[in-house]
Amino acid sequence: MMRLVKTLIATALSLPLLLLAGCKSIPSYSADYAQSRNGIQGIALDQAKAQDIGLRFTSAFNTLGTPKFVENAGALYADQLFINDTLSQFSSRKKLLEHFQGMNQRVSNVTVSLLNTSYHQDSAYVHWHMVYDFKMFGKTRTMDSFGISEIKVNPNHQIIFQQDFWDPANGLYRSLPYVGGTYSWVLPFKK
Numbered sequence: 001m002m003r004l005v006k007t008l009i010a011t012a013l014s015l016p017l018l019l020l021a022g023c024k025s026i027p028s029y030s031a032d033y034a035q036s037r038n039g040i041q042g043i044a045l046d047q048a049k050a051q052d053i054g055l056r057f058t059s060a061f062n063t064l065g066t067p068k069f070v071e072n073a074g075a076l077y078a079d080q081l082f083i084n085d086t087l088s089q090f091s092s093r094k095k096l097l098e099h100f101q102g103m104n105q106r107v108s109n110v111t112v113s114l115l116n117t118s119y120h121q122d123s124a125y126v127h128w129h130m131v132y133d134f135k136m137f138g139k140t141r142t143m144d145s146f147g148i149s150e151i152k153v154n155p156n157h158q159i160i161f162q163q164d165f166w167d168p169a170n171g172l173y174r175s176l177p178y179v180g181g182t183y184s185w186v187l188p189f190k191k
Helices: 002-023 030-039 047-061 069-074 093-106 179-186
Strands: 077-084 089-092 107-120 123-136 139-153 159-166
Touching: 030 077, 030 159, 047 069, 047 107, 047 123, 047 139, 069 093, 077 093, 089 093, 093 107, 093 123, 107 139
Parallel strands: 077 159
Antiparallel strands: 077 089, 107 123, 123 139, 139 159
């Protein structure tokens, strides 16, 4: 009974915030992506280099949720960069690592699998599958997501450009405590 009361209170308190947030217009990141993709030049790639990028990327993210993650992920990225993970966008390694520190506190039991890699000129396309436990609002949910990261690296093999393509509706929103039910009701998945 107490759990139901807490859920009702949390819903009642969060509803005005959701309504206000729904009125805010958020600009598209498409222009930033296009400008950065065309303006940032990585090293020329071949299949072996693309595979190495994919292995380094997935290996670092397999430590997400552990004390080693921020150090491992930090070694992947250059100081100045463009990264858009569909939920956030960064242009400096410092801000990205601050984001990773916060993310690292809410995530555990991470498994990232490298499915395949391909490349075109200076872009590696890393196809991955990620499963992890995500803690929010005092509840932990298992998330499961597939995605592709377009990655460019500099001569030091540090990431200078990364655009993640994944479905946050399936990989995150529908599984969030309290929010997921509302999201699924407003935008039901049709099969």
